[in-house]
């Protein structure tokens with residue numbers, strides 16, 4: 132079932148399909164929130180908030196073919212709110228998946244380097260990079276989600292990428 | 306460094322697994338929150354219209370299809386008769402009051418089956434309901450008429466405009482008369498009277514069409530005027546009928 | 562929430578079906594009692610805005626219901642005294658059809674229709690043609706229809722007609738559980754249908770409001786008019802012809818009678834507390850249509 136039909140039936144009162152809709156997008160939203168906060172507990176909390184907000188707004192939602200954009204807009208706003216309340220500090224709660232052998236070690240190392248590199252980006256660039264590379268979004272959609280013009284989005288993406296390339300190429304684990 | 310390489314590198318950054326219990330938890334909470342919100346869903350007019358199509362009596366579709374089939378047979382057979390022109394004119398003239406007749410049982414059925422009292426107290430009341438039924442059946446009629454016009458103007462040397470007028474003028478006039486009867490006469494009798502009047506009208510127009518010169522003698526301009534006039538009358542009758550549905554008293558077509 | 566009926570009248574030529582009827586209804590269950598032709602149906606039709614009144618008006622929360630239009634119908638449920646169905650309809654279709662006219666979205670319509678079929682005990686026959694139903698089954702389907710949109714105002718014209726005793730009990734339970742925060746009006750000739758579930762009884766005669774109040778209040782008005790006596794069977798015929806007898810049972814070769822009369826009807830008669838049945842007989846002397 133497409134999003135349009137799903138949402139229409141949910142608006143008609145079908146709560147079982149709300150279940151389907153949430154599960155369909157949970158991982159997407161969760162990973163976005165995780166990369167924004169680098170803390171799985173906080174990410175889970177924020178993800179929950181995103182979906183509760185969705186429930187709150189769903190009756191007035193008008194489908195224009197881009198539900199994913201709508202959901203990510205909520206997600207981004209929830210993350211922004213979180214930082215506004217809790218300051219701009221990233222709390223590292225845990226290391227990434229614990230390694231067992233050499234091969235894994237490099238993997239974790241690589242992962243941490245990328246994480247670090249992303250966190251070094253200013254938020255506006257980081258959002259664009261996250262949406263573009265981890266959520267496979269078109270620049271036009273990213274512009275809609277971040278509520279900026281197409282050209283601004285493009286230049287943010289470019290700046291972000293350039294910085295990333297620089298940081299990453301300084302490391303030699305890749 | 307290429308973008309592709311960046312992408313590959315970025316992909317090395319994985320997000321830890323989320324326990325399913327957390328997802329279930331969120332789903333549960335969301336569902337509970339959802340059940341507290343009231344449904345504000347408003348059906349669009351299109352949805353209401355489409356929703357009513359399946360409640361049109363199945364017999365109407367069957368009858369209309371059968372009619373169309375018979376008309377087409379007559380139209381195609383006319384080709385081999387010695388006076389093809391007259392035969393075609395007769396067919397379409399007889400057909401149009403009969404096509405218009407199909408709507409009548411459908412409009413009267415709320416009263417014939419005594420469902421109108423319940424229908425009148427629904428959000429979309431009897432007036433809206435009958436308007437919707439009229440739209441659906443009207444569209445069906447127009448579809449049938451279009452097929453007739455297209456077939457006739459392809460196979461015979463008759464202009465598109467003329468054929469349309471020859472069909473639509475008697476169609477409008479017949480429809481107006483039926484609506485007038487429905488408005489004036491109460492009870493099941495109305496349907497029967499409509500049927501009788503319809504058949505006589507078809508015969509009358511049929512006889513008239515035998516003198517098919519009449520059709521060509523009358524100029525297209527006059528046909529056009531008749532068309533406009535009959536359309537105005539039909540619209541008047543439609544509005545009148547729908548208005549009368551609003552006033553409860555006039556609904557008492559079928560006192561128990 | 563308040564439904565105000567303000568000097569409502571309906572004239573048919575010279576005859577008056579409803580005569581300057583006024584009442585204010587708060588949430589609760591109202592039993593409308595009246596003999597045949599007393600104007601119950603006419604009144605209910607006007608409350609549902611499907612019959613034009615000759616004078617007077619009906620207001621919901623102080624707004625004329627004609628002005629409310631669609632918004633009023635959205636909170637209204639109505640079961641007419643006589644109702645029909647389209648011949649090709651099955652029970653489930655019937656409810657889905659009315660759900661669509663009541664503006665229920667498809668999903669909700671399905672959910673509600675199935676729920677109500679269960680409540681009125683028709684789930685097993687939901688895919689059977691209504692044509693094949695008994696009178697009582699049709700009546701239950703009609704009741705379900707009226708409740709589809711969860712109405713705030715529910716008007717049922719003789720809802721228990723044709724129901725067997727078991728279904729009557731089910732119906733009473735249904736209405737008393739449904740009744741919270743709603744205005745429910747049901748008309749009947751059968752006193753026991755409303756005696757225990759109605760918060761208030763409205764007695765109507767010749768189109769007029771005769772009496773209203775809860776059962777204790779309105780039966781009080783005929784206190785002292787109900788008598789009980791035990792007489793030899795040969796006297797029964799005379800008493801029956803002279804007075805209104807509301808109950809009669811054989812006790813050995815004697816007969817015990819319950820009589821409604823202004824004065825003591827016979828030697829040894831004693832006053833007993835009146836019930837609703839007595840009241841009905843008192844007002845409509847021809848006797849109830851049982």
Ligand SMILES: Nc1ncnc2c1ncn2[C@@H]1O[C@H](COP(=O)(O)OP(=O)(O)OP(=O)(O)O)[C@@H](O)[C@H]1O
Nearest residue numbers: 557573578595596597598599600601602603604642
């Ligand atoms: N359309 C009408 N034309 C003329 N008189 C009518 C009409 N409808 C009702 N009446 C009259 O109005 C009076 C009240 O009728 P109504 O049907 O309201 O009574 P009722 O209390 O519902 O009776 P019942 O218990 O038999 O259902 C009756 O005398 C009836 O004959």
Ligand SMILES: [Mg+2]
Nearest residue numbers: 601602603642
């Ligand atoms: Mg009645």
